[in-house]
Amino acid sequence: MRVRVDLAYDGAGFHGWARQPGLRTVQGELETALATVLRVPEVSVTCAGRTDTGVHARGQVCHLDVADDALTGAAGRSTGAPARAVATRLNGLLPADVRVRALRGVPDDFDARVSALWRRYAYRVADDPGTVDPLTRGHVLSWRHPLDLEAMNLAGGALLGEHDFAAFCKRREGATTVRTLLDLQWARDASGVAVATVRADAFCHHMVRSLMGALLAAGEGRRPPDWPAGVLRAGVRDSAVPVLPAHALTLEEVGYPADDELGARAEASRRMRSVEAP
Template identity: 65%
Template structure:
């Protein structure tokens, strides 16, 4: 059976999602906990979005495959449903900066990565002294100058849609940088924190943080509103675009189609993206 696991973590002490020899990662930490809980040698886990070092998640989604008999046996004498018992055991084993929120049997055709319709990230910035809070320093970027969200939104509007985001990505050989950016907008919370919402079908490496870095330069007036569109059209990395710090970024949500459309979405996602 395939399990869907909904996961949250504080990325501060992790070297990102993906397993790396000798480094503490979310994938390795979760995989080890699952193997211990299920009493098996190892467990492979696949996530919806690979977060970078220092990036957080409230809405990460993971899948793993396990024998139904193994899952049932792992519950032992617990009167609870085996999946309920699994969540309880995992949260007893995992360190406090990783929490499993739920586990469920996935529908046929579900793939945490390839079945996803979109991922939504939030980037949080405190750009005034009265907003600086030591208790939120691990997930809100403290910025020393005020930012104009109206300018940032005007610049962001030129980036939304099906585009080649090569200017905002660390490129990998043979990988496409074409993505559909569904939303990119900035608004303040009631207490004044500036929050950027970024939603797309998928993201390439460092894309969100590069977009944020570009728009921050516009927001504080160092660059004109038109600069973001100019960078995009160049379709190559611009050294003038700073990649924003990782700790301000959180993966908030991943959306999936209804069950009978999962397999079709998987096939569509695996196809190489092209611009019309």
């Protein structure tokens, strides 16, 4: 059977999501705990999006395949639902900076990565001394200059839609940089912190943090609001676009279609995309 796992983690103590020999990673901790609870030699999980070193998650999703009776066997003598009992046992083994929020069986067509319709991230910036809180310094970027959110929203709005985001991505061999940016909006939370909501069908390496770097340049007046769109059109990495720190970025949520649409979505996601030249 296929099992979906929803989890959250504080990325500060990890070398990113993906398992790496000799390094502490989220995937490594999770797979070790799953193998122990399920009483199998090893487990392999697939996640919705591999987060970089230092990036956090509240809504990461992954899946794995197990024997049909694996959850019942792992639940032991628990009188509750097997999936809930297994989630509880996993949280008893996992370190405090990783939590399994839910665990359940899903259709075989479900794939945490290619079935996803979109991923939603948040980037948090404290641009006023009165909003800088030492207790949230691990999740919020402290910025010296006040930001004009109206200018940043104007700049971000010009980036929406399907484009080749090569100018904002670290290229990987054989991987497309075409993405559909669905939302990019800045607003202040109740404490006055500036929060960007960024949602796309998928993101390439460093894309969100590069977009944030371009928008903050517009927000503090160093660049005009139309500058990020110009960078996008150029189609090449620009050294003037900084990749902002990872600790202020959080994967908040991943969206999926209805069960009867999972297969079609996975097939569409696997197709290599390109944008025709105008």
